[in-house]
Amino acid sequence: MFDICAVGELLIDFTPTSEGNFKPNPGGAPCNFLTSAQKMGSKTAFIGKVGKDAFGTHLKTVLEEQKIDTNHLKLDEKYGTTLAFVHLYPNGDRDFSFYRKGCADVMLEQNDIDLELLNQTKAFHFGSLSFTDEPSRSTVFTLLKEAKRKALLITYDPNYRAPLWNSKTEAIDYMKKGLAYADIVKVSDEELELLTDEKDFSLGANKLMAFGPKLICVTLGDKGCFYKSAAGLDGLVRGVKANQVDTTGAGDTFFGALISQIVTSGQSLEGIDQATLEAMILTANAAAAICIEGYGGIPSIPTKEAVLKRLEHG
Numbered sequence: 001m002f003d004i005c006a007v008g009e010l011l012i013d014f015t016p017t018s019e020g021n022f023k024p025n026p027g028g029a030p031c032n033f034l035t036s037a038q039k040m041g042s043k044t045a046f047i048g049k050v051g052k053d054a055f056g057t058h059l060k061t062v063l064e065e066q067k068i069d070t071n072h073l074k075l076d077e078k079y080g081t082t083l084a085f086v087h088l089y090p091n092g093d094r095d096f097s098f099y100r101k102g103c104a105d106v107m108l109e110q111n112d113i114d115l116e117l118l119n120q121t122k123a124f125h126f127g128s129l130s131f132t133d134e135p136s137r138s139t140v141f142t143l144l145k146e147a148k149r150k151a152l153l154i155t156y157d158p159n160y161r162a163p164l165w166n167s168k169t170e171a172i173d174y175m176k177k178g179l180a181y182a183d184i185v186k187v188s189d190e191e192l193e194l195l196t197d198e199k200d201f202s203l204g205a206n207k208l209m210a211f212g213p214k215l216i217c218v219t220l221g222d223k224g225c226f227y228k229s230a231a232g233l234d235g236l237v238r239g240v241k242a243n244q245v246d247t248t249g250a251g252d253t254f255f256g257a258l259i260s261q262i263v264t265s266g267q268s269l270e271g272i273d274q275a276t277l278e279a280m281i282l283t284a285n286a287a288a289a290i291c292i293e294g295y296g297g298i299p300s301i302p303t304k305e306a307v308l309k310r311l312e313h314g
Contacts (some may be wrong), residue, residue: 001043001120001121001122002043002044002045002069002117002120002121002122003037003042003043003044003121003122003123003263003264003265003297004034004037004044004121004122004124004235004259004260005033005044005045005046005047005069005072005117005118005120005121005123005124005125006030006033006044006045006046006124006125006126006157007030007046007047007048007108007113007124007125007126007130007139007140007143007171008028008029008030008031008045008047008048008105008127008129008130008140008291009028009030009031009048009082009105009106009129010026010027010028010031010046010048010050010059010063010073010082010105010128011024011027011028011030011050011059011060011081011083011100011105012024012025012027012055012058012081012083012084012085013025013026013027013084013085013086013139013248013296014083014084014085014086014091014295015086015088015246015248015295015296016086016088017295019034020086020089022085022182023295023296024055025126025248025295025296025297025298025299026058026059026063026186026296026297026298026299027064027084027248027249027296027297027298028048028082028105028297029127029129029157029249029251029252030046030048030125030126030127030157030252031046031048031063031068031157031297031298032249032252032253032256032297032298032301033125033157033252033253033255033256033259033287034046034063034066034068034256034258035066035253035297035298035301036253036254036257036260036264036287036291036301037257037260038066038067038068038251038260039066039265039301039302039303039304040256040261040264040287040304041260041304042259042260042263042264043069043116044067044068044069045069045070045071045072045073045121046063046068046069046070046072046073046115047072047073047105047108047113047117047143048071048072048073048074048105048108049073049074049075049076049079049104049105049108049112050074050075050076050081050082050104051075051076051077051079051080051081051103051104052075052076052077053081055080055081055082055083056076056080056104056144057075057080060073060075060123060284061141062174062298066298067076069231070113072113073115074104074108076104076107077108078157079102079103079104079107080103080104080261081103081104081105082098082099082100082103082104082105082106083098083099083103084096084098084099084100085097085098085099085101086248087308089208096161096163097116097163098161098163098164100132103150105136106132106133106134106136107136108130108131108134108135108136108140109135109139110135110138110139110142113141113142113143114259115142115143115146116117116150117220118143118146118147118150118152120152121152122142122152122153122263123152123153123155123259123263124144124147124152124153124154124155125154125155125156125157125259126140126143126144126154126155126156126157126160126178126181127154127156127157127158127159127166127210128157128158128160128171128174128175129159129161129180131174131175131177131178132164132165134172137174138205144178144181145181147181148181152269153184153259153262153263153264153269154181154182154183154184155182155183155184155185155186155254155259156172156178156179156181156182156184156185156186156213157185157186157187157251157255158175158178158179158187158191158195159191159251160175160186160190160191160194161221162257166193173193174196175191175195176192176195176211176212178212179196179208179211179212179213180212180247181212181213182211182213183187183213183214183215183269184213184215184216184217184259184262184269185208185213185215185216185217186191186217186219186251186254186255186258187208187216187217187218187219188218188220188251189201189218189219189220190221192204192205192218192256195207195208196208201218201226201228202226202228202234204218205218205226205227205228205234206228209228209230211307212220213230214229214230214231214269214270215227215228215229215269216228216229217255217258217281219250219251219253219254219288220236220239221234221239221240221247222239222242223236223238223239223284224236224237224239224281224285225237225239225281225285227277227278227281227307228233229269229277231270233274233277235274235278237278237281237282237285238282238285238287239285239289240282240285240286240289240311241260241289242290242292242293243293244287244292244293245292245293245294245295246292246295246296247296248295248297248298248300248303249291249293249296249297249298249300249301250288250291250292251288252292252297253284253287253288253291253300253301253302254284254285254287254288255284256287256301257283257284257288257307258280258281258283258284261280261283262280265280282311283308283311286307286310286311287301287302287307289310290306290307290310292301
């Protein structure tokens with residue numbers, strides 16, 4: 001039995017080094033998320049597709065090293081592995097250039113997936129980048145409908161990467177479609193405004209919850225995380241100090257750490273009290289703080305021991 005399974009992109013992030021070169025790092029939001037959850041103590045599995053090439057083979061090995069189940073990861077001989085080049089700014093923020101059209105992750109088809117896996121997991125995670133192209137769009141909607149039918153805990157990252165969409169309007173439309181399936185949603189403050197036209201976190205969270213989610217988390221960088229739940233809980237949980245060098249994977253690390261704690265707690269989402277939820281969010285903030293102190297996504301995601309130690313020191 002798995003605690004969490006996720007579907008989506010697994011790719012190579014080429015991250016700039018201090019020498020002016022690019023270093024290939026394993027990445028992709030759903031696998032960053034799973035790595036964080038796995039390191040926090042969850043048992044995880046990944047559904048996706050990479051090329052049967054040097055990059056894809058390496059990525060499969062990386063997931064196996066992280067103890068993420070790869071029995072539902074397909075290596076395709078026809079389509080290559082997706083690549084992304086990360087552009088870092090002096091403050092550690094970043095932007096991306098993608099080589100993804102016709103690549104393996106967006107070519108995930110119905111016959112690549114085994115719906116039986118959804119009988120073997122407590123939670124199902126997805127992100128909006130699966131909706132940018134067919135056939136992955138239809139494939140993920142099939143998984144979502146089945147996960148919803150089985151009443152799994154569904155977690156969602158409406159991740160906005162402008163270059164991957166035909167238009168901003170299309171992006172917003174499909175990002176909103178995902179909300180109808182989700183129980184827990186993580187957005188950045190920029191994504192919240194994109195989806196709701198609201199700068200006010202509380203008003204924006206209300207608009208997102210109107211689609212059906214029960215908990216909204218708005219990540220705010222070093223300021224922490226604003227949260228709001230359908231049970232009437234809300235608040236701002238402080239950030240954890242960090243020496244920021246690369247923010248790649250920070251939101252995924254936060255979200256994976258949070259969902260791992262929720263799923264392994266054995267409590268229903270509605271049954272978690274405010275003090276416990278805020279402690280979980282603070283722990284997730286600490287995980288993200290450690291992540292941004294290293295380069296790349298998966299290589300910088302901390303162990304549970306490292307997260308707890310950071311919390312001890314503020």
